[in-house]
Amino acid sequence: MKRFAIAGGFVVAVAVLALAPLCLGAYGLGLLIGLAGYVTLATAWALFSGPTGYISLATVAFVGIGAYCVAALSEVLPYPLVLLIAAAIGLAVALIVGLSTLRLSGVYFVIFTFGLAELIRQLVTFYEINVTGTLGRYIFLGITPEQIYWQLLALGVITLLLTWWIGRSRIGLALKVIGDDEVVASHVGIDIARTKLALFAVSAVIMTLVGAIQAPRWTYVEPAIVFNPTVSFLVLIMALLGGAARLWGPLLGAVPLFMLFEWLSANFPNHYSILLGLLFILIVFALPKGVLSFVEDNWMKRRGPRAADRSEARS
Amino acid sequence: MIVTTLIAGLVLGGTYALVAMGLTLQYGISRIMNLAYGETIIAASFLAYVLSSSLGINPLVSLLVAAPLGFAFSYMIYAIMLRPLVARSKTAMSLEIDSILATFGLLFVIQGVMLVFFGGNYISYSYMNFGVDILGASVAANRLLALVLALAIGGGLYLLLTRTLWGTALRAVAVAPSSAPLVGIDANRAVRLAFALGGALAACGGVVISMYQTFTATSGVVFTMKALIVVIMGGVGNLLGALSAGLILGLVETFVATYVSPGLTLAAVYLIFLGILLWRPSGLFGKARR
Numbered sequence: 001m002k003r004f005a006i007a008g009g010f011v012v013a014v015a016v017l018a019l020a021p022l023c024l025g026a027y028g029l030g031l032l033i034g035l036a037g038y039v040t041l042a043t044a045w046a047l048f049s050g051p052t053g054y055i056s057l058a059t060v061a062f063v064g065i066g067a068y069c070v071a072a073l074s075e076v077l078p079y080p081l082v083l084l085i086a087a088a089i090g091l092a093v094a095l096i097v098g099l100s101t102l103r104l105s106g107v108y109f110v111i112f113t114f115g116l117a118e119l120i121r122q123l124v125t126f127y128e129i130n131v132t133g134t135l136g137r138y139i140f141l142g143i144t145p146e147q148i149y150w151q152l153l154a155l156g157v158i159t160l161l162l163t164w165w166i167g168r169s170r171i172g173l174a175l176k177v178i179g180d181d182e183v184v185a186s187h188v189g190i191d192i193a194r195t196k197l198a199l200f201a202v203s204a205v206i207m208t209l210v211g212a213i214q215a216p217r218w219t220y221v222e223p224a225i226v227f228n229p230t231v232s233f234l235v236l237i238m239a240l241l242g243g244a245a246r247l248w249g250p251l252l253g254a255v256p257l258f259m260l261f262e263w264l265s266a267n268f269p270n271h272y273s274i275l276l277g278l279l280f281i282l283i284v285f286a287l288p289k290g291v292l293s294f295v296e297d298n299w300m301k302r303r304g305p306r307a308a309d310r311s312e313a314r315s
Numbered sequence: 316m317i318v319t320t321l322i323a324g325l326v327l328g329g330t331y332a333l334v335a336m337g338l339t340l341q342y343g344i345s346r347i348m349n350l351a352y353g354e355t356i357i358a359a360s361f362l363a364y365v366l367s368s369s370l371g372i373n374p375l376v377s378l379l380v381a382a383p384l385g386f387a388f389s390y391m392i393y394a395i396m397l398r399p400l401v402a403r404s405k406t407a408m409s410l411e412i413d414s415i416l417a418t419f420g421l422l423f424v425i426q427g428v429m430l431v432f433f434g435g436n437y438i439s440y441s442y443m444n445f446g447v448d449i450l451g452a453s454v455a456a457n458r459l460l461a462l463v464l465a466l467a468i469g470g471g472l473y474l475l476l477t478r479t480l481w482g483t484a485l486r487a488v489a490v491a492p493s494s495a496p497l498v499g500i501d502a503n504r505a506v507r508l509a510f511a512l513g514g515a516l517a518a519c520g521g522v523v524i525s526m527y528q529t530f531t532a533t534s535g536v537v538f539t540m541k542a543l544i545v546v547i548m549g550g551v552g553n554l555l556g557a558l559s560a561g562l563i564l565g566l567v568e569t570f571v572a573t574y575v576s577p578g579l580t581l582a583a584v585y586l587i588f589l590g591i592l593l594w595r596p597s598g599l600f601g602k603a604r605r
Contacts, residue, residue: 055415274428281396285417
């Protein structure tokens with residue numbers, strides 16, 4: 001019964017969000033687009049990093065690849081085909097990066113992904129300067145902001161459903177074992193490298209698509225804009241604030257943080273990164289496991305000592 | 316031509332090695348992955364710039380100011396911000412994640428402060444900007460001085476760690492953190508000192524860099540990344556490894572920039588990094604862990 005209620009609530013919420021642009025102005029729609037983009041990115045990030053514990057900073061590398069594909073190909077190919085090609089390129093890059101780094105221990109992975117966006121930015125810049133002779137491209141597509149929003153909303157819903165489905169499937173169970181103890185995982189016959197690679201690839205394709213769908217809003221695209229490393233950091237902090245190991249965690253982290261960032265960058269443009277950094281430190285100190293688990297723990301403590309014990313034992 | 320490139324590569328490599336030695340102390344002994352490391356470097360560069368351009372103070376003197384400041388700053392950061400995280404964490408993995416996230420925050424704070432004060436422009440000042448003739452090639456004197464300073468500071472650190480009792484204690488903590496207290500070493504204090512010493516080296520690196528390179532408030536991230544690559548190439552906690560890996564990286568970058576294309580330096584660095592990770596994950600000189 002409860003499950004039907006949640007499913008029903010989800011459908012109603014999606015329907016309301018889908019109809020929202022009809023009664024909002026241009027500014028409200030812009031906010032919704034940004035929100036849908038970051039919620040999708042944070043959920044996709046947590047899809048891989050939540051259960052495995054690998055901290056990826058490659059988010060913007062994939063977003064940038066998606067945006068650049070649209071910028072480079074949208075004049076010669078029809079739009080749906082461009083999206084497919086972008087997804088394919090994102091997948092290929094994810095497989096190459098994943099195959100070469102996912103066998104390594106956590107910190108090496110963080111460092112590698114840390115520089116990946118910078119590396120791809122340099123390679124794209126090199127290619128543009130030496131082969132095509134231009135830096136920066138214009139995107140002229142007849143896609144309205146409403147259409148962008150609906151595409152992002154659909155992608156976000158798909159990402160959430162995918163995360164939910166993976167959490168209940170064999171691969172989700174395998175991931176939980178890997179996150180808890182890799183040695184145990186390999187002893188019970190889980191192919192660790194392949195499982196991680198599959199998840200990394202799925203999450204990367206979704207990120208690439210977010211970049212590709214959002215690209216027409218930028219109109220002008222150049223490597224320094226689309227490979228902005230701040231995006232990776234923002235997505236990371238959103239997912240962690242909400243709790244990366246939970247289905248709704250990234251969403252609950254992304255919504256308040258996106259509004260806060262929007263407000264900060266409008267009111268304190270010069271001190272934006274200082275406030276961002278302080279917030280980051282605060283979150284690490286105050287809420288090591290994310291807001292959602294913090295709320296749940298306290299809620300359980302009030303309901304009774306037994307429930308609190310259970311949540312203690314689980315953590 | 317080739318001598319010029321070689322010397323330019325050695326200068327760059329010497330700087331990388333100097334900077335990476337500090338990071339290898341912080342990561343190898345204190346076990347803190349400090350992602351705000353590059354910001355410490357750039358902050359020292361700005362200090363040297365301000366002292367040189369407004370008060371006319373020689374960067375060599377700034378070096379004597381910057382090193383203690385870097386030491387004190389890193390000491391405070393460790394004591395106030397990182398120590399509670401170390402005390403809280405139950406496993407090495409959770410400490411690693413916590414310290415990465417906390418130092419991310421620190422990265423943004425320091426970078427934001429520098430952006431407020433100096434803006435996002437490229438900055439440089441002129442110091443010893445004349446040519447010196449070496450083997451028929453003309454090399455800027457400030458670059459030569461940077462190389463000498465990097466080697467002197469790095470060599471001094473090496474002697475400090477291998478020849479003094481204090482350095483031996485630090486190395487003992489690096490090798491066996493749980494056994495060090497058994498022979499009377501205050502591991503907490505050693506870890507704090509190593510972190511602070513790493514910060515002092517970062518500050519020295521920053522002053523040296525400012526002598527011959529342009530920099531911006533946001534260029535710290537690149538230095539962190541390259542220092543990390545050097546640390547991993549050389550083997551975590553290995554000073555001589557960091558020195559040789561730094562020199563290799565500097566030479567490769569300069570040769571690729573001169574003979575292939577300046578746009579492909581990072582690609583070359585990454586290629587080497589990936590090769591080392593796959594071929595020898597514990598570093599060029601590290602012993603295999605498994």
